Amino acid sequence: MDTLTVNTRLIDDLNAVLAHLKQRFVGKDDIIDLMGICLAGRENMFLLGPPGTAKSAMVRELSKMLHGKTFEYLLTRFTEPNELFGPFDIRRLREGELVTNTEGMLPEAHLIFLDELLNANSAILNSLLMVLNEKVFRRGRENRPMPVVMIIGASNQLPEEESLQALFDRFLIRVRCDYVDPALLNNVLEAGWKLEQKGIGEQPGITAEEVVQLQSMIGTVDLQAIRPAYINLIESLRNAGVQVSDRRAVKLQRLVAASALMCKRTTAILSDMWVMRYIWDTEEQLELIAGIVNSVIEGESDRPGIHPRALINPSPDADEIFREVTGMTDQWEDETVSLAERTIIKDRLRFLDGRVEWIINETQRRYVREPIDELWKKILHTA
Secondary structure (H helix, E strand, O other), X not given: OOEOOOOXXXXXXXXXXXXXXXXXXXXXXXXXXXXXXXXXXXXXXXEEOOOOOOHHHHHHHHHHHEEOOEEEEEOOOOOOHHHHHOXXXXXXXXXXXXXXXXXXXXXXXXXXXXXXXXXXXXXXXXXXXXXXXXXXXXXXXXEEEOOOOEEEEEEOOOOOXXXXXXXXXXXXXXXXXXXXXXXXXXXXXXXXXXXXXXXXXXXXXXXXXXXXXXXXXXXXXXXXXXXXXXXXXXXXXXXXXXXXXXXXXXXXXXXXXXHHHHOOEOEOOHHHHHHHHHOOOOOOXXXXXXXXXXXXXXXXXXXXXXXXXXXXXXXXXXXXXXXXHHHHHHHHHOOOOOHHHHHHHHHHHHHHHHHHXXXXXXHHHHHHHHHHHHHHHHHHHHO
């Protein structure tokens, strides 16, 4: 297996940034690993989740370590182009030229975060599509490339209007950002408190220019060995009803190559296609896509140089949840259990209740739902 002999320092620097983020944001490892993939592949990333799940905080912490310009904006239905791209230069306008003053605005940023992305209105929609797809700022006669290395969008809902589907489609990677497992709450609180202690300890970093150098290495990754399997995977996804356009299929190769690059390889292997788990259009597709992708990459767990995220299945295990709920039921019925322990059981049950909805197989979902409902009845009866 070929490995990179140059610029491994850049990969180490980016991996150090990701490791630091994982220490700060407990339970968000999948999101952070995908941030690294999208940075290396220069592709866009979409975060779906309710308020208070650290979407903005993660991007801001990343921006501190990505030494470059950052642009963050909360979109509303009334957001105007000037708020994102900058106003027209009045002095030039008097001379008959339409030139935008982009200083400190989106066109000059290296990292762009658009919160509540799907509030975008028609006035800025076309401009955003150009930015997302081609990384080019075009307004009137102005047409210039942007220095952006990654664009992150976020929302608490998926697009309902057809006009927003094109905007959503420009984000190759989509990942849920949920509340963390209650069992990890203490770790979350500790990590959150450390964020308040600004200036304590050193943190790793990487410059925007170095990220651009890293992105230029994507073309050194050889995809020929996995090309047949990749084509079969695309066909399997399409046959299952997942819309994978030719354009997306071509661009997704960059993310597969980025997985290899982050592992310091110049040859892609089957397990690098783990990134394909995150190309869903609807939440109903989560389990379906994960199952198809996992069936392709399974059997590579012992192969050296595998990306650690490839071995982790984000899908809930119905049997595992069933066993845990059964154990929680026995614990609840124990008369010696304390009030504090009962509170923990209820919090954990709420978490598992939400996870069950991610089980796509209806038979398995009903199988797990039954003991959960029974335990809730016992809890309400006790109350």
